[in-house]
Amino acid sequence: MRAYSAAQVRRAEEPLLAAGAPLMQEAAGALARAVREEIRAGTPERGTSAAGSRPTAPVTRGRVAGARVCVLVGSGNNGGDGLFAAAFLAGRGVACDVVLVGTHPHAGGLAAARRAGVGIHLAGDDDGVSVAVRLALRSHVVVDAITGIGARGPLRGPAAGLVTALGDAVDAAPAPPVVVAVDVPSGIGVDDGAVPGPVLVADRTVTMGAAKPGLLLPPAAGAAGRVEVVELGLDALAAEPPDAVRLTGADVADLWPVPTADDHKYTRGVLGVVAGSGAYPGAAVLTTSGAVRCGVGMVRYLGSTPVTAAVQARHPEVVAGRGRVQAWVLGPGIDPADGARAEDVERTFEDALRAGVPMVLDAGALPLLPDGLPAHAVLTPHAGELARLLTDAGDDASRADVEGAPVAALRRAVEITGATVLLKGATTLVAGPGTPVYAQADATPWLATAGAGDVLAGVLGALLAGRSGDVVERPALAAELAAAAALVHGRAARAASAGGPIAALDVADAVPGTLRDLLTGEMMDG
Numbered sequence: 001m002r003a004y005s006a007a008q009v010r011r012a013e014e015p016l017l018a019a020g021a022p023l024m025q026e027a028a029g030a031l032a033r034a035v036r037e038e039i040r041a042g043t044p045e046r047g048t049s050a051a052g053s054r055p056t057a058p059v060t061r062g063r064v065a066g067a068r069v070c071v072l073v074g075s076g077n078n079g080g081d082g083l084f085a086a087a088f089l090a091g092r093g094v095a096c097d098v099v100l101v102g103t104h105p106h107a108g109g110l111a112a113a114r115r116a117g118v119g120i121h122l123a124g125d126d127d128g129v130s131v132a133v134r135l136a137l138r139s140h141v142v143v144d145a146i147t148g149i150g151a152r153g154p155l156r157g158p159a160a161g162l163v164t165a166l167g168d169a170v171d172a173a174p175a176p177p178v179v180v181a182v183d184v185p186s187g188i189g190v191d192d193g194a195v196p197g198p199v200l201v202a203d204r205t206v207t208m209g210a211a212k213p214g215l216l217l218p219p220a221a222g223a224a225g226r227v228e229v230v231e232l233g234l235d236a237l238a239a240e241p242p243d244a245v246r247l248t249g250a251d252v253a254d255l256w257p258v259p260t261a262d263d264h265k266y267t268r269g270v271l272g273v274v275a276g277s278g279a280y281p282g283a284a285v286l287t288t289s290g291a292v293r294c295g296v297g298m299v300r301y302l303g304s305t306p307v308t309a310a311v312q313a314r315h316p317e318v319v320a321g322r323g324r325v326q327a328w329v330l331g332p333g334i335d336p337a338d339g340a341r342a343e344d345v346e347r348t349f350e351d352a353l354r355a356g357v358p359m360v361l362d363a364g365a366l367p368l369l370p371d372g373l374p375a376h377a378v379l380t381p382h383a384g385e386l387a388r389l390l391t392d393a394g395d396d397a398s399r400a401d402v403e404g405a406p407v408a409a410l411r412r413a414v415e416i417t418g419a420t421v422l423l424k425g426a427t428t429l430v431a432g433p434g435t436p437v438y439a440q441a442d443a444t445p446w447l448a449t450a451g452a453g454d455v456l457a458g459v460l461g462a463l464l465a466g467r468s469g470d471v472v473e474r475p476a477l478a479a480e481l482a483a484a485a486a487l488v489h490g491r492a493a494r495a496a497s498a499g500g501p502i503a504a505l506d507v508a509d510a511v512p513g514t515l516r517d518l519l520t521g522e523m524m525d526g
């Protein structure tokens with residue numbers, strides 16, 4: 001999924017609007033269809049529960065007549081989409097109410113809604129807000145058409161009051177309405193994914209023409225629910241670089257190296273691993289497991305005799321000692337204050353830099369880095385490690401700062417280091433110099449467990465080893481491959497979990513099945 005900024009979308013719409021294309025009618029039609037789907041998917045209980053708080057007749061599966069919909073309408077074209085959709089729905093027998101949040105609603109849309117018999121209400125003051133909340137709570141679906149790509153800053157005035165009050169009421173409702181956002185949840189940072197003020201959390205977002213960055217990027221993406229793009233024929237976007245990207249399973253199938261009859265283990269890629277130490281031997285096992293399970297040609301491990309023995313007890317195929325490699329993983333389970341191990345990392349890093357070999361720099365390697373790294377070096381910090389990296393470079397950043405504005409922190413780290421940076425989290429973000437931000441939300445919160453990051457380092461190392469030559473030739477590929485590794489790691493965690501707890505090694509063990517499903521097209525997205 002490729003996401004474009006508000007300005008890019010406006011530019012792409014211009015020629016179509018100038019030619020008289022009925023974009024708003026198409027947008028409103030698609031929105032009305034989505035609302036009808038939500039009504040049809042609703043169970044009969046939803047219509048009657050809430051301790052009888054809904055005076056509507058129960059909605060039978062598959063029918064929309066008799067359902068109630070409440071549309072929150074702002075003063076711009078986003079509100080226009082909502083008004084025309086309300087008119088369509090009323091024509092299908094849906095009981096529609098519109099709550100006007102701004103003073104100058106779209107004139108054509110308002111006239112159409114009135115003609116269709118839609119109830120029109122005003123949320124201009126506290127009384128209006130109370131009425132609107134009551135209308136919304138007795139509805140099956142609430143449509144948020146307050147602001148779209150024309151929003152500036154946090155919601156203000158009555159819009160802010162209504163969204164705050166309604167958000168609280170929906171949270172407390174025993175049978176809350178389904179919330180469908182038009183284009184974006186009103187109040188999010190459309191281009192940067194910020195949440196600067198109140199936002200009504202949506203179950204589904206129907207976005208017009210193309211996805212917007214705020215629908216993919218945290219924290220705003222968390223308010224968007226399922227995102228559905230309505231095709232409006234914005235062909236001009238095909239020639240533009242997207243601002244944000246989310247890879248799908250099919251993208252990963254295209255990126256993952258698949259051996260052919262001409263291959264042998266050395267052409268498939270050899271990964272060198274400097275991970276684990278006397279204090280953290282497990283990191284060596286987890287990192288090599290992640291790599292071995294990806295089907296890399298060979299893994300070479302560099303570490304002390306007892307840690308090497310632990311690695312080989314789990315994976316007899318791992319080879320001990322130096323040799324030619326196509327990529328490195330440096331740092332998991334290594335304390336930068338552990339002189340001998342830090343020296344192993346630094347020495348190998350210098351060799352890798354000279355040889356021009358791609359590398360993953362994780363955990364203990366991060367504080368040892370010089371500036372001016374190549375884009376084929378991929379740093380894999382979590383938010384705490386990224387905050388430290390920025391602070392060491394002279395920016396004053398806390399973990400909370402990184403979590404509050406992760407994209408800005410990520411971009412800053414790329415700027416400072418020159419490297420590709422993968423920021424781990426519930427949504428894993430990746431960017432390199434000049435690349436879009438990749439935002440992958442493929443995992444399960446069960447993945448937040450010790451050692452999971454070591455497995456990711458191994459998976460990414462294996463992928464970089466397999467595509468080493470391509471990465472060196474086209475360093476921007478490193479970011480895409482890192483996003484692909486995050487997808488595989490996240491999907492493997494989901495497969496291993498199936499709703500229950502997992503240990504890091506379970507994630508590595510689920511990688512072969514996950515890759516098989518992705519490569520054979522048996523794993524669907526979503």
Ligand SMILES: NC(=O)C1=CN([C@@H]2O[C@H](COP(=O)(O)OP(=O)(O)OC[C@H]3O[C@@H](n4cnc5c(N)ncnc54)[C@H](O)[C@@H]3O)[C@@H](O)[C@H]2O)[C@@H](O)CC1
Nearest residue numbers: 023024075076077078147148149150151152154155156183
């Ligand atoms: N250009 C077009 O013809 C199309 C536009 N479309 C829709 O139109 C939207 C863009 O429309 P607009 O450019 O009119 O802009 P919006 O409708 O997104 O927002 C503008 C309105 O919101 C108010 N507003 C802005 N910031 C606010 C804030 N922080 N708090 C409260 N109110 C705020 C403004 O005063 C103005 O009334 C898209 O998001 C999409 O939904 C679609 O219908 C497709 C076609």
Ligand SMILES: Nc1ncnc2c1ncn2[C@@H]1O[C@H](COP(=O)(O)OP(=O)(O)O)[C@@H](O)[C@H]1O
Nearest residue numbers: 424425426443444445447448450451452453454
């Ligand atoms: N809430 C969450 N939901 C999904 N994945 C998460 C969540 N929190 C963390 N993760 C993932 O779990 C892994 C944790 O890695 P990391 O923090 O490096 O742990 P460790 O250092 O113990 O290996 C990362 O892949 C990260 O993206």
Ligand SMILES: [K+]
Nearest residue numbers: 144147182186
């Ligand atoms: K909206």
